[in-house]
Amino acid sequence: MSGRILRALAAATALFAAGAAHAEWEPRGSLTLQIGFGAGGSTDTLGRIVAEKMEEQTGWNIVVENRPGGGGIAMFTGIANRPADASVIGLGVNMPILVNLVNRPDEIPFDLDSFTYLGTAAKAELGLFTRAEAPYDDVPGLVEHARQEGGAAIAFDAKPQELAMRYVARQEEGVEFQFLSTKGGSEITQLVLGGQAAAGFFAGEQFPFLESGELKMLASFNATRHGYAPDTPTLQEQGYDIYVDPFWFFATTAGIDDQAREALVSAIDAALSDEEVQKLVQNTLRSPVFNAGPEETEKMVKQGLDTVAQLFAQ
Amino acid sequence: MPELSVVLAGLGDAIAPGTILFVLFGVMLGQFVGAVPGIGPVMATAIAIPFTFYMEPLAAIGFLVGVNKGGLVGGAIPAVLLNTPGTPDAAATAMDGYPLAKQGKPLKATKMALFSSVTGDTFSDIVLITVSAPLAVLALRMGPVEVLGVMLLAFAVIAGLMGRSLVKGVIAVALGLLAAMVGTDPEHGTPRLIFGEFRVYDGLPLASVAIGMLAIGELLRRLSESTGAVRPAVALPEGQPRADRSVSWAEYWACRFTLARGAVIGTILGALPGIGSTAAAFMSYASARQAAREPSEFGKGSLHGIAATESANSSVMGANMIPLLTLGIPGSVSAALIISAFMIHGVQPGPFLFEQQGRLIYGLFGAMVIANLLNLLVGQVGLRLWVRVVTAPESFIFAAALLMCFVGVSLATGGLFGVGVMLAFAALAYVMTAFGLSVVVFIIAFFLGPRLEISLSQTLALLNGDPLALVNYPVALALFGLAGVTAVALARRRDTESETR
Numbered sequence: 001m002s003g004r005i006l007r008a009l010a011a012a013t014a015l016f017a018a019g020a021a022h023a024e025w026e027p028r029g030s031l032t033l034q035i036g037f038g039a040g041g042s043t044d045t046l047g048r049i050v051a052e053k054m055e056e057q058t059g060w061n062i063v064v065e066n067r068p069g070g071g072g073i074a075m076f077t078g079i080a081n082r083p084a085d086a087s088v089i090g091l092g093v094n095m096p097i098l099v100n101l102v103n104r105p106d107e108i109p110f111d112l113d114s115f116t117y118l119g120t121a122a123k124a125e126l127g128l129f130t131r132a133e134a135p136y137d138d139v140p141g142l143v144e145h146a147r148q149e150g151g152a153a154i155a156f157d158a159k160p161q162e163l164a165m166r167y168v169a170r171q172e173e174g175v176e177f178q179f180l181s182t183k184g185g186s187e188i189t190q191l192v193l194g195g196q197a198a199a200g201f202f203a204g205e206q207f208p209f210l211e212s213g214e215l216k217m218l219a220s221f222n223a224t225r226h227g228y229a230p231d232t233p234t235l236q237e238q239g240y241d242i243y244v245d246p247f248w249f250f251a252t253t254a255g256i257d258d259q260a261r262e263a264l265v266s267a268i269d270a271a272l273s274d275e276e277v278q279k280l281v282q283n284t285l286r287s288p289v290f291n292a293g294p295e296e297t298e299k300m301v302k303q304g305l306d307t308v309a310q311l312f313a314q
Numbered sequence: 315m316p317e318l319s320v321v322l323a324g325l326g327d328a329i330a331p332g333t334i335l336f337v338l339f340g341v342m343l344g345q346f347v348g349a350v351p352g353i354g355p356v357m358a359t360a361i362a363i364p365f366t367f368y369m370e371p372l373a374a375i376g377f378l379v380g381v382n383k384g385g386l387v388g389g390a391i392p393a394v395l396l397n398t399p400g401t402p403d404a405a406a407t408a409m410d411g412y413p414l415a416k417q418g419k420p421l422k423a424t425k426m427a428l429f430s431s432v433t434g435d436t437f438s439d440i441v442l443i444t445v446s447a448p449l450a451v452l453a454l455r456m457g458p459v460e461v462l463g464v465m466l467l468a469f470a471v472i473a474g475l476m477g478r479s480l481v482k483g484v485i486a487v488a489l490g491l492l493a494a495m496v497g498t499d500p501e502h503g504t505p506r507l508i509f510g511e512f513r514v515y516d517g518l519p520l521a522s523v524a525i526g527m528l529a530i531g532e533l534l535r536r537l538s539e540s541t542g543a544v545r546p547a548v549a550l551p552e553g554q555p556r557a558d559r560s561v562s563w564a565e566y567w568a569c570r571f572t573l574a575r576g577a578v579i580g581t582i583l584g585a586l587p588g589i590g591s592t593a594a595a596f597m598s599y600a601s602a603r604q605a606a607r608e609p610s611e612f613g614k615g616s617l618h619g620i621a622a623t624e625s626a627n628s629s630v631m632g633a634n635m636i637p638l639l640t641l642g643i644p645g646s647v648s649a650a651l652i653i654s655a656f657m658i659h660g661v662q663p664g665p666f667l668f669e670q671q672g673r674l675i676y677g678l679f680g681a682m683v684i685a686n687l688l689n690l691l692v693g694q695v696g697l698r699l700w701v702r703v704v705t706a707p708e709s710f711i712f713a714a715a716l717l718m719c720f721v722g723v724s725l726a727t728g729g730l731f732g733v734g735v736m737l738a739f740a741a742l743a744y745v746m747t748a749f750g751l752s753v754v755v756f757i758i759a760f761f762l763g764p765r766l767e768i769s770l771s772q773t774l775a776l777l778n779g780d781p782l783a784l785v786n787y788p789v790a791l792a793l794f795g796l797a798g799v800t801a802v803a804l805a806r807r808r809d810t811e812s813e814t815r
Binding site for chain 2 (some may be wrong): 042066071077153159186190196205208212
């Protein structure tokens with residue numbers, strides 16, 4: 001065989017190999033999607049809807065596992081300390097992670113650089129609501145009410161919500177809130193409708209009660225107004241410079257190779273772009289699918305750390 | 315009240331063959347999965363949810379209702395036959411069910427559990443369908459202070475279960491509360507007693523603790539006692555008279571007051587969100603015992619004991635749907651799982667549910683009633699099968715049950731960590747039993763502890779440092795008083811009983 005043919009063969013082989021590497025990355029065996037919460041909750045449902053569609057679209061074998069504990073801390077601890085082989089991705093919520101990283105960084109076995117960010121799934125629209133007949137329509141009104149009544153009970157289910165209201169109270173003279181810690185949205189509904197709480201935090205459970213006219217909205221606690229209530233200002237617009245922006249995001253171990261990262265990013269994006277998935281997600285979370293893309297997700301998570309630090313710097 | 319045509323259309327949907335088939339499938343799955351040691355009705359429902367993503371709404375919800383109701387019946391089966399309950403409610407059933415099974419009457423015991431469960435369930439469904447609105451108002455009136463009263467009452471009832479030594483009873487309660495304190499503290503949101511282990515940040519996994527203490531301990535004890543001789547796990551005498559194999563109408567009817575009391579307690583507590591079936595089952599058991607002519611029969615295989623707990627814990631499930639359907643507030647984890655199935659299909663529970671989705675709701679009511687009937691039918695057949703299964707040699711049965719507990723806990727808690735916790739608590743149960751401390755009392759305190767703490771923290775926030783503000787809560791004050799009286803009465807009764815023994 002002449003040298004020329006050999007060289008040509010070698011070149012062809014190299015080309016072929018490069019072509020193969022360029023082709024779709026595939027998980028070796030199966031891809032595991034871990035969910036940082038227990039079975040049956042909204043995050044679990046979200047993860048399973050996305051996983052089912054991803055499996056259908058990519059043909060990969062996807063295994064869904066629940067890894068509850070600390071609002072995702074337990075799950076992300078596992079993911080951060082895995083080999084970077086892109087075989088396990090996690091779905092979690094930013095807030096509990098950030099709260100713990102701010103408060104006890106030494107105890108948390110990872111930091112925000114321990115992950116490759118793959119995208120967001122949705123933002124939670126968090127707001128403060130009260131009974132329709134309450135004599136106040138916004139946060140300054142509630143503050144005034146609390147001042148006159150010697151207090152107002154606020155129902156919440158996550159620490160940042162309480163801290164945001166404590167921040168509000170500190171900006172004012174002689175205002176005190178009582179904080180009713182609860183196990184979740186349904187308990188808050190009960191406390192607000194039953195009149196035990198002057199106001200409560202909701203991220204979706206309020207819709208039927210807004211429609212029936214039993215609840216009204218005092219403020220959006222996100223950085224922006226809510227899509228369904230463009231006329232209700234944010235807490236920042238009402239003069240209190242603080243916000244809480246919870247969102248769901250996908251991440252895997254830091255340092256996975258670029259092709260795997262790209263394949264995962266586009267698989268997640270394709271599943272989230274599916275109409276059926278968008279409908280199911282909207283029904284489950286009561287906010288629309290929102291994928292910020294990998295770079296923006298990383299930025300959002302890291303910026304969130306400053307906001308949360310500001311909440312706790314009190 | 316929606317128009318009659320809507321009601322009829324809904325009921326018509328429910329008796330469509332497709333719906334009935336899904337309900338039947340749900341009931342069978344629920345009974346089967348519920349009867350596997352280590353997996354209870356809640357777990358069964360959670361596992362079933364992903365199957366319903368792409369189903370028709372009524373079929374999906376009927377299926378889940380079937381799984382849930384089937385799971386209630388199934389959950390009692392391992393408790394009664396093997397003394398390996400997976401939940402505290404089932405532990406209450408085991409207190410009388412297992413002694414009866416041990417007397418060679420496993421079919422009678424499981425049938426009584428089935429009939430009582432279906433009776434309680436049907437009662438609360440009827441309440442749900444007919445008079446849910448006033449009960450929903452009650453649910454809204456019961457604020458944190460009143461719920462604290464109910465929790466204290468539930469703890470008072472534990473006094474009646476403590477056995478002879480008050481000190482040991484109090485130690486068991488204290489240990490249970492200590493275990494309940496692991497995890498995030500509701501007042502300040504800081505982790506407590508977690509020793510750097512973030513997997514217990516939300517508290518010790520309930521399934522691990524319950525199954526570890528109630529089932530694994532018992533299984534290991536029985537396995538260690540096996541001598542090598544081939545013995546059936548449950549002895550079923552040949553040519554058993556019919557009276558020992560079934561529950562006669564007279565026997566059922568004799569329990570009518572116990573059943574009714576259990577159903578009422580379960581329905582009221584079930585209509586109040588967040589209290590749960592554990593409190594109902596034990597309150598019903600304690601009150602049945604209190605009312606009994608022969609309280610010493612309890613714990614030795616009394617049909618009343620089975621009737622009291624099963625009717626109460628099953629009626630809780632139907633009643634949990636009351637705040638869910640009328641107010642949009644799920645009363646329990648199972649109800650929350652069913653709500654999530656509603657929501658996936660775009661049905662938003664809330665005040666307008668009956669107006670906007672009347673047909674679906676009456677379809678659901680129809681499906682619930684059908685599920686009760688099917689539960690009875692499937693149960694009649696299934697129980698024979700399960701009783702037959704456990705007459706296999708005990709080395710097979712206990713080993714298989716042990717494996718199932720591992721699998722169930724690993725599924726419920728997301729991995730081997732939960733299994734480790736389960737084994738640790740099985741060891742604790744062994745030590746506690748050796749020292750004569752009641753494991754059941756520990757478990758009740760552990761399950762009720764978090765709700766007690768949250769109600770207490772909310773109450774303190776509402777009172778805002780002023781104990782005199784309690785006079786604004788007359789219902790709560792009455793409940794506090796009742797709790798005090800109950801504790802003293804039950805403790806005294808225990809003293810007199812132990813003296814006469």
